[in-house]
Amino acid sequence: MDRLLKQTVSAELRNLFGDRVTENTEIRNEHGAGYSYHACMPPDWVVFPRSTEEIAALVSICGTHQIPIIPFGAGTSLEGHILALKGGVCVDLRLMNQILEIDTANMCATVQAGVTRNQLDERLAGSGFFFPIGPGVNATLGGMASTRASGTNAVRYGTMKDNVLSLTVVLPDGKVIKTASKARKSSSGYDLTRLFIGSEGTLGILADLTIRLHSYPEAIYAAVCSFQNVEAAVNTAIKTIQAGVAIAKIELLDDLLMHAVNRYSGLAYPEKPTLLLEFQGSPAEIEAQITAVQAFARSFGATDFIWEKEEVARMKLWQARTDAAPAARAMVPGSKLMSTDVCVPISRLAECIVDTQADIAATGLFAPILGHVGDGNFHLSIPIDPAVPGQFEKAKALNERLVQRALALEGTCSGEHGIGVGKLAYLAQEHGEALEVMRAIKKAIDPTNLMNPGKLLPPVL
Amino acid sequence: MDRLLKQTVSAELRNLFGDRVTENTEIRNEHGAGYSYHACMPPDWVVFPRSTEEIAALVSICGTHQIPIIPFGAGTSLEGHILALKGGVCVDLRLMNQILEIDTANMCATVQAGVTRNQLDERLAGSGFFFPIGPGVNATLGGMASTRASGTNAVRYGTMKDNVLSLTVVLPDGKVIKTASKARKSSSGYDLTRLFIGSEGTLGILADLTIRLHSYPEAIYAAVCSFQNVEAAVNTAIKTIQAGVAIAKIELLDDLLMHAVNRYSGLAYPEKPTLLLEFQGSPAEIEAQITAVQAFARSFGATDFIWEKEEVARMKLWQARTDAAPAARAMVPGSKLMSTDVCVPISRLAECIVDTQADIAATGLFAPILGHVGDGNFHLSIPIDPAVPGQFEKAKALNERLVQRALALEGTCSGEHGIGVGKLAYLAQEHGEALEVMRAIKKAIDPTNLMNPGKLLPPVL
Structure with missing residues (x-):
């Protein structure tokens, strides 16, 4: 400059x-x-x-x-x-961390973009309401909206796109807009709320968000269920979704990750492909859900569920799940983590994960799999040792093959992490001519490319 | 020309x-x-x-x-x-009426835009799956997506925006795009699916849609509950939503409309402000929901529910509800119907409806109220007798005041009917500077204003 x-x-x-x-x-x-x-x-x-x-x-x-x-x-x-x-x-945006309104009558809250998940959770504790969207870190609500984030609860509650009523956005020309009202639905005008959700800061800056709150469930049970192989675990998840069971969380951790998690969090779960499950609702609803999922799990060769009904044990379980990424990283001292995610139609998920595991094995990398399998979404967390030459390139090539596999299975190059610069190379392949519509929108709203340039949209060749 | x-x-x-x-x-x-x-x-x-x-x-x-x-x-x-x-x-688009795929493994279907609701329902009958979005007419799926339609099930299942995975769209330049994959979620690129949903044909022509299917509920109970006044009925609905009861339908019909519906459909329900309710799920879930809603209804002075548990009686009830508009019209022989809708935050709904009823009474028009009250959304159906001079103008003025009331209560000028030409006058007031963003998007995608010109976006003054 x-x-x-x-x-x-x-x-x-x-x-x-x-x-x-x-x-x-x-x-x-x-x-x-x-x-x-x-x-x-x-x-x-x-x-x-x-x-x-x-x-x-x-x-x-x-x-x-x-x-x-x-x-x-x-x-x-x-x-x-x-x-x-x-x-x-x-x-x-960390100083823009005011919770502007908790409107329990309308089951929504208005928060500045810099409010974090944990801050919101603390504020809502005991209110009878909660906000269900939670990536595995203490992100800001603005950041979560910008990347269309989701997390473990998405299988029941949807993603950020389903849980934001309205946004206040500062546009590239300095004007400030509100994208919608507090009404639960509207057929008035283009859906600007959803356009800005997932736009990764390329169309404007989110200043505040009105988000949907949900009633805190009457009861919550968590369970751990091990399988002989990853396919059996994934097929149990697929059956659960296809049967319409309104399960709250259904997370896959492969055997590598279970080992890492046990070690990192001082636990002693079986080190096999595992589903972590959470059931929410009235005791009667939960009972019905559990009966269904247990039957599916057994039909795929699982033995009994390990129950974590008490809040302390349940919180410990989900904290361990949240710490899966650092747990993976701790397996390779001094490493830096490469995280990636894809999402495929659920019917192709078992195939996608099994093929990916074979691919990982061939690389020699330590790359455990963590999946929000109810959504067809899974992650690789690859600790890279800077001291080992070629590891980074190997991991990048693995990521490339993962994305190609997901796209070939009618999936998407990112389920919840977004594009940033890391997935730019796949946008044209995934979206075809639709990419030109995205470019036209970017140009219309940010004609001089001021807002987060170089992200989400690949350079025109 | x-x-x-x-x-x-x-x-x-x-x-x-x-x-x-x-x-x-x-x-x-x-x-x-x-x-x-x-x-x-x-x-x-x-x-x-x-x-x-x-x-x-x-x-x-x-x-x-x-x-x-x-x-x-x-x-x-x-x-x-x-x-x-x-x-x-x-x-x-009526010849584009092929159901291209029912993909039960991924709980979705791909249909051409001219497929109608009834056609889809018939095809899905017995499959164990259904599509929940239903306006009160046999609309096409393409039309429903274009107006971001919803209907009676929206309180539980959301609107078209929540139930479309992907669209094939013919753009104004003749190019054909697919807005997304079949994956249940994605963080890849701008959300073009949601941009085209509700765009009323102004950005392109929807050719086909991939829609989400839902598991057909194990049990369905319907009930009718009368109240002494409309406020009590609305407050019961508000409490139900605020308590997080996952009710499937909660529809308000005022006393005028109950009279019209009884007459038109040969029924004998009490001609008082009434909630029509539907509960879906396992018998245990339903039981819990009913207990909660009955308690709320009683606390607002309602007497017992009239149950319609048998499928035939239930279908008859909902057919009568579906026929509410023609029933209203039949009250004024030779009339033409003016239908309008607004949506407000649910905490303001009772106030909005009560004030609207007073307003209607002052006009002398027959204008019954029908509400998807769980969403804060309600309709006026106003039969206009062309033989009575001034009725149309009175109805237009009533509609104008209705919209102003909804906007003053932090609502929207249309909950589910859309803008078309009928609500153009309110776009600037509702959206402020955001309207300019909508205009910029329209111009970027349809620079010569070829697609449904004059709809959704008011002319620039």
């Missing part, structure tokens, strides 16, 4: 943000990669706005000088969404 | 469609208004394509000559979506 331009922009940012703008190298580096495996690309500035108005003023400055803007939540994205590919201003 | 241009286009259309293009006045008039109360505006041609390829070829002809294109399903739209405001070609 031109030195004079940089001075001008710095002055304007300081004028707007005072000591809430920084060019500190360490802070910039912290904002340049997040949890993703991609090499850090720090922004030129990091700013910490406190209000929608400040974001709008920032966007005006950046528009005037054509400086890229990269929204930043908790930095937990996995596909390089926050890399400052072309420098610019990283907008860290 | 220029005579020579018309001759040229006619020749090209005949070349493409043979005897499946018509300029017959009667057929054109049939396609110029549908069920809506707006004055008929016939298209210049009606064509009946048989394939996506034919639609694409049609779009190319229309693009070359800049002829407007109006997609047409079953003509059941209520807000003038199919009026040929600027003439052009009406694309009647």
